[in-house]
Amino acid sequence: MSPSSVYDRVRAFLDKYGDKGFLVLKAALEVAGDPNVDHRYGDFSFKHLVLKLARLGFNYNPVNLLRSLEKEYGVVEKSYTSSNQTWWRFIDVEAVKSAVYGGAGEPDDxxxxxxxxxxxxxxxxxxxxxxxxxxxxxxxxxxxxxxxxxxxxxxxxxxxxxxxxxxxxxxxxxxxxxxxxxxxxxxxxxxxxxxxxxxxxxxxxxxxxxxxxxxxxxxx
Structure with missing residues (x-):
């Protein structure tokens, strides 16, 4: 799967879900890049994501958006599941970063x-x-x-x-x-x-x- 196709799917996801989708992906990327998180099972867990969203002032259950990212857009995949935790891994984390943080491009103004x-x-x-x-x-x-x-x-x-x-x-x-x-x-x-x-x-x-x-x- 090429980075550009992941990029396009992330942009499509953001177009559909707007600020809510942006914050969920931003929080997931921050967890993925946090050196204090044990990433042996994947880039981010449901628990870590919810806690990060709460710290951003966004008390929201992201389960539906995660399902959409996985099943509909193919941006993430489940990497580990147990009775008390679920982890996901980005298909192409750099493409996701580019779409989330660089999607607006450099300002002409x-x-x-x-x-x-x-x-x-x-x-x-x-x-x-x-x-x-x-x-x-x-x-x-x-x-x-x-x-x-x-x-x-x-x-x-x-x-x-x-x-x-x-x-x-x-x-x-x-x-x-x-x-x-x-x-x-x-x-x-x-x-x-x-x-x-x-x-x-x-x-x-x-x-x-x-x-x-x-x-x-x-x-x-």
């Missing part, structure tokens, strides 16, 4: 080209990696908090400004718009962690003040 350059210059993948590391930490150090503030007031602020400009060309910038929304969700997780750390610190301080008032010492 200089304004679109400039928006794309601005977006890429902010290194959203690096921002995402940093936010993921911060969100996964049990607590944040003062250095972590300063790093987070820098991201919020610099890269993230500029990305949100670009978001509103790119939203006028949603068909072309669908992947970028989705990525900005994911970055904001990650930032909210880090912010919540900072608030929790602050509350714990204030609670401990009040306890120490109370113990000192009674002439006691906090040995915890």
């Amino acid at each position: 200089p304004k679109l080209a400039l928006l794309k350059l601005k977006y890429e210059s902010l290194e959203p993948a690096r921002v995402r990696s940093t936010l993921l590391k911060l969100a996964s930490k049990p607590s944040l150090s003062s250095v972590d908090k300063e790093l987070f503030r820098g991201i919020v007031f610099n890269e993230l602020t500029k990305l949100v400004e670009l978001y509103y400009e790119m939203s006028n060309y949603e068909e072309y910038f669908a992947a970028q718009l989705s990525e900005v929304r994911e970055l904001l969700r990650l930032a909210e997780l880090v912010s919540a962690k900072m608030s929790k750390d602050k509350m714990l610190g204030e609670s401990k301080l009040r306890l120490e003040e109370t113990l000192r008032a009674f002439g006691l010492h906090d040995n915890t």
Whole structure:
């Protein structure tokens, strides 16, 4: 099966299912490229796909679209099935990437080209990696908090400004718009962690003040 035929079938799938189809394929490709996922059984599993979609803010059961991708379009094939998990493999992952991420082609409009350059210059993948590391930490150090503030007031602020400009060309910038929304969700997780750390610190301080008032010492 030639890459071009897979490409054409993916484009046909996207034409039919629109944003929903795009997000399912994007999520599946991200799982397939995630080095933290054990891919011995295939490129992506149903469980990993659903979790990835949820992280993208898309609470959706993709079973019907997966069936269509497999049976109707021949883009994926089942690679492993057991009582508690099902895995799929892309027939040609590079052709799928080309159709999903490159389907709109390079912009002829200089304004679109400039928006794309601005977006890429902010290194959203690096921002995402940093936010993921911060969100996964049990607590944040003062250095972590300063790093987070820098991201919020610099890269993230500029990305949100670009978001509103790119939203006028949603068909072309669908992947970028989705990525900005994911970055904001990650930032909210880090912010919540900072608030929790602050509350714990204030609670401990009040306890120490109370113990000192009674002439006691906090040995915890």
